[in-house]
Amino acid sequence: MKEDFKKRTVITPEGKPLEIDPVKDYFSDARPKVHKPANPVIEKFANWARANSLWVLGFGTGCGAIEMRPLMTPRFDAYRYGIQWRPTPRQASVFVISGYLSVKTLKRVVRTYEQMQNPKFVVGLGSCTINGGMYWDSYNTINRLDHYLPVDVYIAGCMPRPESLLHGFEELKKIIKEGRGEGANKYAEEFDWYKANQKKVIKDWDMPDYNW
Amino acid sequence: MDFGFKHILYALLTVFIVLNYGLILQGIVRKIGARVGRRYGIRWYQPYIDIIKNYAKRSTITHGVMFYIAPVFRLTGGIGLLLFMPVIFGSEIFSNFSFAGDLVLVLYFQFFGVLGMALGAAEGGHPYSAIGVSRGLSQVTAFELPLTLGVLAIAMQYQTLNITEIVAAQQGGFLSWTLFTNPFATIAIMFSFLGAMGRSPFDVVLAPQEIPIGPPTEFHSGLLGVLQLNRAIFPAAKLILFMNLLFGGATSWPELVVKTFLIYMWSVFVGTVFPRFRVDQSVRWFLVVPLTIAIIAIILIRF
Numbered sequence: 001m002k003e004d005f006k007k008r009t010v011i012t013p014e015g016k017p018l019e020i021d022p023v024k025d026y027f028s029d030a031r032p033k034v035h036k037p038a039n040p041v042i043e044k045f046a047n048w049a050r051a052n053s054l055w056v057l058g059f060g061t062g063c064g065a066i067e068m069r070p071l072m073t074p075r076f077d078a079y080r081y082g083i084q085w086r087p088t089p090r091q092a093s094v095f096v097i098s099g100y101l102s103v104k105t106l107k108r109v110v111r112t113y114e115q116m117q118n119p120k121f122v123v124g125l126g127s128c129t130i131n132g133g134m135y136w137d138s139y140n141t142i143n144r145l146d147h148y149l150p151v152d153v154y155i156a157g158c159m160p161r162p163e164s165l166l167h168g169f170e171e172l173k174k175i176i177k178e179g180r181g182e183g184a185n186k187y188a189e190e191f192d193w194y195k196a197n198q199k200k201v202i203k204d205w206d207m208p209d210y211n212w
Numbered sequence: 213m214d215f216g217f218k219h220i221l222y223a224l225l226t227v228f229i230v231l232n233y234g235l236i237l238q239g240i241v242r243k244i245g246a247r248v249g250r251r252y253g254i255r256w257y258q259p260y261i262d263i264i265k266n267y268a269k270r271s272t273i274t275h276g277v278m279f280y281i282a283p284v285f286r287l288t289g290g291i292g293l294l295l296f297m298p299v300i301f302g303s304e305i306f307s308n309f310s311f312a313g314d315l316v317l318v319l320y321f322q323f324f325g326v327l328g329m330a331l332g333a334a335e336g337g338h339p340y341s342a343i344g345v346s347r348g349l350s351q352v353t354a355f356e357l358p359l360t361l362g363v364l365a366i367a368m369q370y371q372t373l374n375i376t377e378i379v380a381a382q383q384g385g386f387l388s389w390t391l392f393t394n395p396f397a398t399i400a401i402m403f404s405f406l407g408a409m410g411r412s413p414f415d416v417v418l419a420p421q422e423i424p425i426g427p428p429t430e431f432h433s434g435l436l437g438v439l440q441l442n443r444a445i446f447p448a449a450k451l452i453l454f455m456n457l458l459f460g461g462a463t464s465w466p467e468l469v470v471k472t473f474l475i476y477m478w479s480v481f482v483g484t485v486f487p488r489f490r491v492d493q494s495v496r497w498f499l500v501v502p503l504t505i506a507i508i509a510i511i512l513i514r515f
Contacts, residue, residue, distance in 0.1 A: 035270035046268035053258070053265040074250040082258060087424030088340075090432040093265070117432050118271040184271075 005206045023208050031210055032188040035118045043179065050093065050119060051176040052082040054169065057092035057116070061109060062099025064125040067159050076162045083169055089115040094172070097149070099159070100128035100135045101142050103201050110198055111211055113149055118184040121176065123168060124154040133158055147197045150183035150190075222305045223295050227445070230294055230452075233469070234444030235259045241480055248484045263440050269433035275336050282332020283431065283438035289325025290446035293318055299452055300468065301379045301461040315373045318453060319360060322408070325446065326352050329427050336430030344426025347491045348417040354498035355407030355414075361506035362401035366457055368513045369394050375453075379461035389460040396509035398458050402478065403502035405454055407494065409447060409476075411483035416491050451475050 007021045037043045060068065071078045072085060086092040089112045101109065113120070124145045127133035132143035145151050152175055155168035175181050187194060191210075199205055239256035246253025274280065296314045300306035326348055333341035367373055369390075370381045382389050391398045407414045418426040428439055451472035455461060459475065462468035489497065 033271070046264070049261050049264040049268055053261045055262075077246075077251045077253075079246065079254045080252045082255070082261065084254075084262075088429050090430055091266075091425070091428075091436055093269075117269050117273075119269070 002204075002206050023206070031191060032114070032118075032184075034185045034188045036185075037179065037182075047176050047179055047181075050181070051173040054081075054083045054094045054121075054172070055086040055092045056083060056094045056096055057089055057112065058085050058087045059089075059095070059109075059112060060098050061101055061105050062097075062126070062128065064096075064099030064128075064159055067125070067162055067165060068096065068098060070162045071165055076166065078166060078169070081166070081169065089113075090117065092116055093119070094121045094123060095149075096123045096125055097129050097145055097151075099126040100133065100138075101145065102140050103142065103203075104140070106142055106148060106198070107202050107204075107207075110148065110202075111207065113187075114211055116184075119176075119181060120184045121152045121172060121181050122149050122183055123172060124151045125165065125168075126160060127156055127158045130154050130156060142201060148194060148201075150186040150194075152181055152183055219309070223308060226299055226306055226308055227291060227294065229465075230299070230448045231441065231445055234446075234448035235263075237448060237473070237476065238444055241476065244480060245484060259440070259444065263437050266432075266437040266440065267434050272433045272435065275430065278331045278335035279430070280435070282328050282335070283435045283442070285328020285332070286325040287438050287442045287445070289321050289323075289328065290442040290449055292324065293321040293453065294445060294449035296321070297375045297453060297456060298379060298461070300465065301376070301383075301456075301463050303463075307376065310374070310376045313373045314375050315363065315367060315378070318375070319356075319363060322359075322450075323352060323356065325442065333427040333430070338429045340423045340425075340429045341427050343423050344417055344419070344429065347419075348427060350491060351407060351414060351417060351494055351498075354495040355404040355502070358400045358498060358502035358506040359404035359408070361503070361510055362397040362404065363457065365397040365400075365506070365509040365513050366390055366394060368510075369397070375456050379456050382460040386460065390458045394509065394513075396505055396512060400502045400506035400509055401454065401458060403505070404498070405450070405475075406479050406482055407498060408450055409479040411479050413483070413486040413489045414494050415483075416488055416494065419488075447476070448472070 005022050007019070009017050009019055012018050038046070056068075060066075070076055071083070083094075089095075093116070095109075095113055095116065097109065113122070122145075124130065128135055128141070129145040129151070132138070132141065135141045136143055142148060153168050153172045155164055157164055160168075172181070195209055236256065238259045239254065242258075243253040243256055295308045296310065296317050298307045298310045326345075330345045330349060333345045366378065370378050372378060372381075378390075382393075386392070410417060416422075423429075428436060431439055452468065454475055455468070455471045459471055462471055
């Protein structure tokens, strides 16, 4: 753990000693809760809205991010399918893991994923998220994304073209409309298993177990 | 002003119509922006889906009391602006709570939401919120100056602080609009209007690419839904205000739709042509060009 995050005593301006625990001060360590779907009729309507308003978090984790740019520009224009960019995890609902995921990025990905609000969906883009792809024996990338985050849709390819990305988003829409996009609840239910997997690869774990 | 139960129903009706108009306007304007960029663009009803989706989010986290109150303040700013001026001139139903000094109150409501947002964003604790709010407050302060001077020029011209009377004075042909009777005040106010709409070149407050989304960075789920409702009502209310002050008001809904749409297009066209100002540039611009014109307007009124 980094020096800055260790528990320490500081002297306040009034001259009194004060115990601080930066990890607890900066983040919450409450476990995620399972949010049960509401009444089926309402949920069906809500799922329709969720499927038609996919706010993608603008976080390119790997080389696949380069394929997400043409999506928004005139050639492919994903806006017409209700897909929009959102720069902050609080408001985004879809997290696209674009390509290989190094362990260093995984730490940021876990924190970002946990800051997103339920329901949230993960799209694994490129072969690297399925089995490691061309990086399968690399010392610093993870091989299977669904060991660390609940993934809804994989888009295979190296690189998948924007057309296949659009197809992947359409698949995600089908999954959401059928009510199968419960990744956030799955993450909450299998929390210990996901955490154990994450801690196995992230060596410098200087954050609480859950940080929203 | 006599006040009865029916006025509450009338007010709710006004808010409902203006909300829907604002949402559709938002969708259409984004579509026009996309077509200018040679894209197909979003569906015109996308703003509705976005709001439903945000309300349908299952979890919310809190940063404290002000974090909850800020969106309410913001929405109060929008609805307050709308409800204290006549939406349709001469209509009993859509005259709302217009009273003798409503012009002053309406100017206050312009600023109200930003202040509430500043408190909420500070409670959210995100550094980008703080940057966004500081930019927002400085820009709002800068364009309020020419706006207030222009509005004062109009108030001096018509010798009243009542928007209904200002609209009444402009009836009888388009040559009696403030646009023609007081062009300097109109120019100053329409330049401030560009800042008030927060579109490019004055969209550095939200700055979607540069500082993620500005003041509402931390707001999510239903809280963001409230902010989105305001984002539909507030611009529509401002359009109606400027239409009342400068372009003779409206005596029917179709007239209102045509006039406000054309006024909105002024900021949209400027926005699609000119790139974004930095905040120091925009403050400097507001304090040089529109302010000079507003001062000329005030001086001309005196003589």
